[in-house]
Amino acid sequence: MPAPAIATENLTRRFGQLLAVDHVNLSVAPGQFFGFLGPNGAGKSTTIKMLTGLLAPSEGRITILGTDLVADPVTVKRQIGVVPEGLALFGRLTGAEYLNFVGRMYGLDRKTAAQRAAELLDFMQLSDRPKALVTDYSHGMQKKLAMAAAVIHGPKILFLDEPFEGVDAIASGTLKAMLQRMIAHGATIFLTSHVLEIVERLCSHIAIIHQGRLVAQGSIDELRSGVEARVAGVGSADGDAAAAARPREKLTLEQIFLEIVGGARLTGQELTWLA
């Protein structure tokens, strides 16, 4: 079995009294398209920040491609690409200048950086306004540029924090095509997203974090089987043997997610004044 591309041991992060991430043990194999899910405030962004070196863990260990992140951050950072929550763009550069800058920061020579920047701008359909500053880009354009910057050095692992948020269908298609191409070439992708349909379509493996704790991890089929078994078990315990034995429709990722984090139950509240 190959060593995991991403592994954490008891990864923990506290903010004062708040335990944002609670002893998380993750394992992502090389070549996986890994979806990291959780409700708002569950600890997704905190975890991804720790995995990319933006935030120091309070406890625990992070190993990326066999290298300890805390002990040797530069080696790790050279092999990963990141699209963080805030996109990390320099607004006062043009798209081409920014990509060249990023390329050089990752050790590419000037010519290679320039060639890749031009190719990426074309691929992302961002080459129409060469003189425009990044600060004047629309949100979707900035997202595409951040994605281009994250892959310019050919990373082995790509960390994406909500890459599809605020991106239109055309741009989303472009991004998905690029990500699938990277997976085909053996890269590992770790992404967080609230758009479960996209995660279901793209990701082979999922982890779900809830209130700082990892509550599920595995392939989508494994999670589905687990949830179905649990539901069936509850049905049997309730004496509803017929319900437990009844053939079911395949659960969607959204149903699996809601079942695991406990959001499927209705609150019983009603807004009576809404028509």
Place this chain on the structure above:
Amino acid sequence: MAGVSPLPSELADRPRGPRSSDLISAVAELRWRLLVNSLRTIRGRLELVSRIFVGFSVTTLALGGAVFLAPLAYISIAQDHPDYLAIALWIIFAFWQLYPVLGALASVPFEFATLLRFPMTFSTFWWLAFFYGVVDPVCLVSLLWLAAILLGIGVASPALLPGAALALLGFALINLFLSRAVYLWLERWLAQRKAREIMGLVFLFLIVGFQFVAPLATRMGKHQAGAFRSLTSIADVARFLPPGLASFSLQQFQQGKALEGLYLCAGLGVYAVLLVALVNGRLRAQFFGENLSEAAAPVAVRTGKKLHESWDLRGFSGPIAAIFEKETRYLLRSGPVLFMFVMPIVILLLFRLNPAVSGGGHGTLASLPDWAFPVGSAYALLMLTNIVYNSFGSDGGGLQFFLIAPVPMRDVLFAKNISHTAVLAINTTLVFVATSFLYGPPRPDIVFVTLAALLFALPLNLSAGNLMSVYSPKRYDLAAFGRQRATSATALVGMLVQALVVGISFLVIFAAHHFGRLWLAGVAFFPLAAVSFLVYWLILNKAARAAVDRREVLVAEICRTSADSTASGRAS
């Protein structure tokens, strides 16, 4: 149903939108809540304290002005000199119109159109905009001053009161609508980054231009006849502007020419109607939706494809060259920063023209030309500290990239310092050229001592700057001109470092002067520069480690969204 109370039936059933008064009180409550919530932070509380002081100053100004203007109006009328009031009206006019413009340029403008998401009619929106202008402190102070003038006129000549009231009411309305029109148009222009930057630059050049008024006026004074003719022709034109019209109508009323006075008041009315139309047009455009987005649509046609290669900085690694290029491009694209670099030359020019010290036509430094180059260079260094002491300030969200990139933070700081050094080198060269042109070429020993002193002072400033950039960062918006001050801690440390540098430099130069050989000071600065550079090198490592350790604080402060600063900035 828990937590949500049902709306009163009369409100839920109302077929039309809420009343104007509901909306106005809702907006007032919103601003109050923003103020109260801003007090949760120490920064917010300090802001409130400073605003209380400002409020106290404004009240003093308002009452002081009223106490001065009422007797002035009385004397003007009693002594049959209503033309004196023209000066007072011009001052009020300038205060009412210019002060809010300076305020708008120096802060994040309140986006009034954001209120349009709520269900309101155009008339409600119009009145909201109107009241927003009326409750402005500048407007209230100005109205108080006009009331004081009216009181003075009424006491001096009760018969003049109706005519004066009419003229001053017209004048007040013009000012009110003009200030609203200016504000709304400024809001329109400042909504776009490029326009905001251009306006800001124009504003700064105006401020600098004012510095030249006194020296140029003194020079003009030599040609008094010509100057007097110019002033007379200006006064002729000014008579047809609102303050001139108002004061002229007062004169007509006082001379018993009521009809002429009324005609002039009608002139004021025409101004007011035109301004209402202007305000109306702007509000209508806002109300019916206008797109001020700076994200232009992609252009379909491209002409030629050109590879953009980054800069090559011989002797330095790729990442350092990349950061140097990024820093340089940032500086070149920032109006305020570029302006900062022009300032040493402006100062040299001002001293050249300023007659205050030496009297006659010679400037302050003209009597001590040897000091021009050292003073200009020292000022260039002082200007540079604005960016050195907060070197991550303008990076915004990009700061995160430095933390995820495989480049040690030490290299990041070092590259930034190289760009700072390059800027100082260019600026010192410009100062040299300007000094040579304005005061004659500086003596070689002065140049030698100045450059040696800079070699000593720069690394010390870079060291302190790197530490303060990490320990006391503050977001800096390169597109805005206001609220760009460093933190108090940074200002204090900067001051202490300058005091240390100036103290040591003074001792060295004094000693050399004592021996009658100024160049000795230059030689003495070299070992000091070596020590200073060693300190820099040691502190660079410490600052780099601190930057990594404090990355959360850095990101929290520098990567704040503009919405955060807008909320806190406008809260009170």
